[in-house]
Amino acid sequence: MIIILTSCLAGGLPLKQTEKEAPLLHELFFSICQVETIDSSGNSIDLSPLEGHHAIVAFTKGTCNLKIAGGTLHFQSGTCFIVKPGVQVKFEDTIAEDFAGYWITFDIYRLGVSEPYSDMQKYFPYGQQLNPTPFIKFVDMLEQLQVRQQNVGKLECFKQQIRLQELIVFLLENHQVTEGPSDSLRAVKRSVTYLEENYMENITVEQLSQQAGIRRWEYSTLFQNLTGFKPLEYLTDVRMKRAKELLLLSNEPLRDIAHRVGFKDEYYFNRRFRQSMGISPKLYARTHQSEGSIKDYLGSHIELPLRQSRIVVIGYELGNLLTLGVRPVGADLTVIGKQVVYRNELHNISDIGPKEDLERIKALEPDFIFNCSTMHSATALVAHIAPTLVINREDSNFEKLRLIATVVGERPKAEKWIKDYKTKVKALWSQYSLDIGAKETVTVIVIVDGEFFVMGNHGLSYTLYHPLAFKPAEKVREMIEQGVDFEEISVEMLADYVGDRLFLLVGEEPRSVNAANDLIKSPLWKELPAVQRNLVYLVDPKWNYDDSITLERLLTVLPGILRNSS
Structure with a gap:
């Protein structure tokens, strides 16, 4: 649903608009003209009410492309923009999916001038994608204007003018806190990460710049300064690297590999691969097959993939192995086995103990060991039992899953899981586009053995x-940029870390339960904005793992968690 507001002059003095200087805001009057609703599922979309007026267009559902002043911009739910009078706005001829939202048109008059004032460049960010937060409040203000437009008296008409001004003030105040230069660089870094994880999708520079909230020309400059590549050159480079891995580690047809790395056309993929590598994909696969090996911790070459191996996994990668259909002979189940969501599915896996009991590991006679433990001091001792691959805990789950899949010969299965997961998580967060503000923040706090820990970008976080859900609070964002998985904090520091919403995970041990009860009874707790807004979620600690099994099952329970804030 989309709504249009237009406004007519309620009154004005017959003077000419001769002043050159920009007026002050308190010298202006804002007048509503018309309010309409539009749904893309209808037979036609009439944009004529926007002509000659200021306009605000807001989207509450789906995505679409708009042609504005000769350029094309992509918009999604939770965003809006302001149109200058005289600027033509059109929807693209082909509409990819249903979308809905609101259109508002209004006139602005300067004190003592009868003609509408058209140039608000000093105050209005014309043509930019805006993300008013919380968006649900913005939508509520729009609905108030739309619902009350029919059969209104003079007093109600006056109230409508005030509501319009409140809406504009809300939008401008949100715009004032938009990102500065250093924040722009961080936004570009986030979009680089997004590109690296979503390279198989149809990605455009326009989409990336809008996601970063930066003008396209500025985005491209920052991107090239940061990476040394133009955005699409970098995207091609990422796709080529993934393609080379698949060519060496799978027997899939070239057509399927092209699709997996983001090329819809096998022949175009072949041409781009030749341009990048100097040889065809098939020739590359034949001449580089001997590279199908890795070095273990001690520097020995291991031929890949492993076949019929007795595998021991140390640390947090057990779920990823099980996702690939590989059941290890041993894992450290003393702690993990009691906490993970799949703890009832660990039959025929021996416990090697929480501190890497060397004798237990030797007794299992492993052929290979995956080590993702925090106890690096024991790695050398473990590596003398069997070839050992150390997995970096700071890598994303996708990277770790791909690495493990490469070793055990299940790379296609890993790529399918990643593609399916991304589809599911995108579908989940799309349902909450109206409930989550574009810049709304969230923090995950875990209480373990009575101590408080704030999570970085691991586990539930x-x-x-x-990109379609929450942002980390400022302090948490700094942790993530520094590569910190989690950080212990005192109760007094909570206010510095807690964002607009709070997920609180409390262990079952008495010390943790008592610490949580003491916190909830304290004055500090009641002062947290998330508590005051009733946006606190109590969650079982078992969801604080980021293996494939936990990530996928979390998507089925998150809607229930979000409905039950306390």
Whole structure:
């Protein structure tokens, strides 16, 4: 649903608009003209009410492309923009999916001038994608204007003018806190990460710049300064690297590999690969097959993939192995086995103990060991039992899953899981586009053995910090940029870390339960904005893992969690 507001002059003095200087805001009057609703599922979309007026267009559902002043901009739910009088706005001829939202048109008059004032460049960010937060409040203000437009008396008409001004003030105040130069660079870095994880999708520079909230020309300059590549050159480079891995580690047809790395056309993929590598994909696969090996911790070459191996996994990658259909002979189940969501599915896996019991590991006679433990001091001792691959805990789950899949010969299965997961998580957060503000923040706090820890971009946070969902609070964002997985904090520091919403995970041990009860009874707790807005979620700690099994099952329970804030 989309709504249009237009406004007519309620009154004015017959003077000429001769002043050159920009007026002050308190010298202006804002007058509503018309309010309409539009749904793209209808037979036609009439944009004529926008002509000759200021306009605000807001989207509450779906995505679409608009042609504005000769250029094309992509918009999605939770965003809006302001149109200058005289600027033509058209929807693209082909509409990819249903979308809905609001259109508002209004006139602005300067004190003592009868003609509408057209140039608000000093105050209005014309043509830019805006993200008013919380968006649900913005939508409520729009609905108030639309619902009350029919059969209004003079007093109600006056109230409508005030509501319009409140709407504009809300939008401008949100715009004043938009990102500065250093924030722009961070936004570009986030979009680089997005590109690296979503390279198989149809990605445009326009889409990336809008996601970063930066003008396209500025975005491209910052991107090239940061990476040394133009955005689409970098995208092609990422796709080529993934394609080379698939060519060496799978027997899939070239057509399927092209699709997996983001090329719809096999022949175009072949041409781009030749341009990048100097040889065809098939020739590359034949001449580089001997590179199908890795070095273990001690520097020995291991031929890939492993076949019929007795595998021991140390640390947090057990779920990823099980996702690939590989059941290890041993894992450290003393702690993990009691906490993970799949703890009832660990039959026929021996416990090697929480501190990497070397004798237990030797007794299992492993052929290969995956080590993702925090106890690096024991790695050398473990590596003398069997070839050992150390997995970096700071890598994303997708990277770790791909690495493990490469070793065990299940790369196609890993790529399918990643593609399916991304589809599911995108579908989940799309449902909450109206409930989550474009810049709304969230923090995950875990209480373990009575101590407080704030999570970075691991565990539950990994799912919450999605481009369509929440942003990390400022202090948490700094942690993530520094590569910190989690950080212990005191109760007194909570206010510095907690964002607009709070997910609180409390362990079952008495010290943790008592610490949580003491916190909830304290004055500090009641002063947290998330508590005051009733946006606190109590969650089982078992969801604070980021293996494939936990990530996928979390998507089925998150809607229930979000409905039950306390």
